[in-house]
Amino acid sequence: MTIMVFDSGLGGLSILREVRAVLPSSDIVYLADDAAFPYGGWDQEKLIVRILDVISTAIGKVKPDLVILACNTASTLALDELRSRFDIPFVGTVPAIKPAAEQTSSCLISVLATQGTVKRQYTRNLIAEFADKVHVRLVGSESLAKIAEAHLTGGQVDLDLVHRQILPCFVELDGARTDIIVLACTHYPFLINQFRKVAPWPVDWLDPAEPIARQAKRLLTKENPDETSLASANQIDIAQFTSGSPDKASIRLVSGFGLQVN
Ligand code: DGL
Numbered sequence: 001m002t003i004m005v006f007d008s009g010l011g012g013l014s015i016l017r018e019v020r021a022v023l024p025s026s027d028i029v030y031l032a033d034d035a036a037f038p039y040g041g042w043d044q045e046k047l048i049v050r051i052l053d054v055i056s057t058a059i060g061k062v063k064p065d066l067v068i069l070a071c072n073t074a075s076t077l078a079l080d081e082l083r084s085r086f087d088i089p090f091v092g093t094v095p096a097i098k099p100a101a102e103q104t105s106s107c108l109i110s111v112l113a114t115q116g117t118v119k120r121q122y123t124r125n126l127i128a129e130f131a132d133k134v135h136v137r138l139v140g141s142e143s144l145a146k147i148a149e150a151h152l153t154g155g156q157v158d159l160d161l162v163h164r165q166i167l168p169c170f171v172e173l174d175g176a177r178t179d180i181i182v183l184a185c186t187h188y189p190f191l192i193n194q195f196r197k198v199a200p201w202p203v204d205w206l207d208p209a210e211p212i213a214r215q216a217k218r219l220l221t222k223e224n225p226d227e228t229s230l231a232s233a234n235q236i237d238i239a240q241f242t243s244g245s246p247d248k249a250s251i252r253l254v255s256g257f258g259l260q261v262n
Pocket of ligand 1: 185
């Protein structure tokens with residue numbers, strides 16, 4: 001079985017590592033639309049055309065059995081359209097607002113995402129449907145995805161800048177404080193140590209990677225009840241970059257995740 005994992009850049013690797021843990025013998029093709037990174041500030045109409053184009057082309061070539069959109073910015077925009085166009089299962093990555101609303105004790109949660117994701121109707125609908133009894137603060141950062149990429153490829157992290165980016169997530173209201181922050185961009189789990197360092201008080205940082213990987217396994221085993229059929233054909237996991245020319249640091253990084261650059 002081949003699973004395609006898609007992101008604008010390297011953030012989807014936070015999902016890939018969980019997919020490996022639950023589906024160790026499936027083939028993985030990791031597709032990074034690095035030529036268009038970052039997605040966060042893109043115009044919505046242009047971005048949906050771009051995403052549909054890149055993913056449709058890749059599906060034609062790779063012929064995956066399942067696609068994971070390991071990108072909130074893409075999923076909140078294109079997931080429904082992709083599901084209607086293709087006959088294969090798609091697992092999206094959308095802000096984990098429902099579990100956060102169920103788990104909060106203070107009834108104050110925040111969603112840390114790209115500027116694109118916080119603007120989406122999809123995100124607003126999740127809040128209306130699952131979090132109408134809690135206070136939700138949406139925080140769109142224009143720089144954290146880029147900071148995460150730089151960090152992943154060996155760059156220094158400016159902690160003051162990280163502090164400024166996450167500060168609006170911390171709300172105090174009538175003696176209560178934010179207790180859960182949803183990591184609604186797949187790049188952000190790679191900055192979790194920095195977030196903890198500069199956070200004004202301890203919170204739970206909700207990373208949806210594991211439930212997403214388990215959902216992928218559920219869907220694959222539903223269609224292929226014999227688990228041995230999930231095993232890979234090639235034994236090689238591949239990374240593809242739409243730029244066609246990832247830098248050396250990115251190539252080293254994805255190699256560390258067991259991916260061969262195509
Ligand atoms: N990793 C992406 C997400 O989950 C987007 C980062 C970007 O391209 O701005 O939203």
